[in-house]
Amino acid sequence: xxxxxxxxxxxxxxxxxxxxxxxxxxxxxxxxxxxxxxxxxxxxxxxxxxxxxxxxxxxxxxxxxxxxxxxxxxxxxxxxxxxxxxxxxxxxxxxxxxxxxxxxxxxxxxxxxxxxxxxxxxxxxxxxxxxxxxxxxxxxxxxxxxxxxxxxxxxxxxxxxxxxxxxxxxxxxxxxxxxxxxxxxxxxxxxxxxxxxxxxxxxxxxxxxxxxxxxx
Numbered sequence: 001x002x003x004x005x006x007x008x009x010x011x012x013x014x015x016x017x018x019x020x021x022x023x024x025x026x027x028x029x030x031x032x033x034x035x036x037x038x039x040x041x042x043x044x045x046x047x048x049x050x051x052x053x054x055x056x057x058x059x060x061x062x063x064x065x066x067x068x069x070x071x072x073x074x075x076x077x078x079x080x081x082x083x084x085x086x087x088x089x090x091x092x093x094x095x096x097x098x099x100x101x102x103x104x105x106x107x108x109x110x111x112x113x114x115x116x117x118x119x120x121x122x123x124x125x126x127x128x129x130x131x132x133x134x135x136x137x138x139x140x141x142x143x144x145x146x147x148x149x150x151x152x153x154x155x156x157x158x159x160x161x162x163x164x165x166x167x168x169x170x171x172x173x174x175x176x177x178x179x180x181x182x183x184x185x186x187x188x189x190x191x192x193x194x195x196x197x198x199x200x201x202x203x204x205x206x207x208x209x210x211x212x213x214x215x216x
Contacts, residue, residue: 047091048082057098068097119190120168132170133180133187136196138203140167161204164197 055065062076069076069090078084086094095102104112120134121127128134139160145153160166171177191199 046082047085048080051076051079051086051094054094054098054100057100069093116189116192118192120193120196122168128168128170128190129172130190132172133177133184134190134196135169135180136166136199136203137169138167138200140165161201164194166193166196166200168196 051065055062058065058068060068062080063073066073066076075084079086091102106112115130119127123140139157141153141156141160145156171180
């Protein structure tokens with residue numbers, strides 16, 4: 001088999017089959033340290049190995065994958081040697097092209113999914129901070145009416161009860177958040193609005209039971 005004009009520090013010549021020609025061409029601008037690292041392989045996989053896996057599934061060269069992604073061949077070569085990494089959106093595109101699905105697992109091997117998309121949001125439409133624990137404390141009333149017992153305040157409370165709009169609170173202070181988690185545990189996710197509304201309705205029922213006159 002034809003040999004490539006190059007050898008590692010041990011003097012062993014590398015065969016053409018061991019090096020993708022496009023990768024070899026892209027080494028022209030590498031530093032000596034980068035060449036030494038590449039020749040020290042095999043790599044332990046990781047993202048560079050996954051990109052090579054996608055290429056094998058699609059049966060394309062580096063230039064072929066670069067054409068599909070509309071990037072240069074040298075960009076793909078840098079991804080495969082770990083010099084740079086593709087953006088997350090590019091990784092998603094690669095997995096879709098190869099009909100693969102990425103999963104994330106914890107130290108025990110259990111699969112960890114993304115946070116639910118229908119988690120409760122603020123009245124402005126933004127998401128609550130991901131690191132806080134949400135609590136439903138009653139029915140929502142505008143801030144300007146929360147310290148009042150006016151007819152308008154009660155009207156807002158009744159409206160929120162009808163449409164299922166709970167008042168949502170959370171503690172951002174690490175100390176109080178830790179206290180609440182010690183008492184109630186750490187929730188896996190942010191609940192959806194209808195779950196929080198159901199919790200408030202349950203609290204209303206418990207409150208009504210406490211104040212309901214007992215039969216003689």
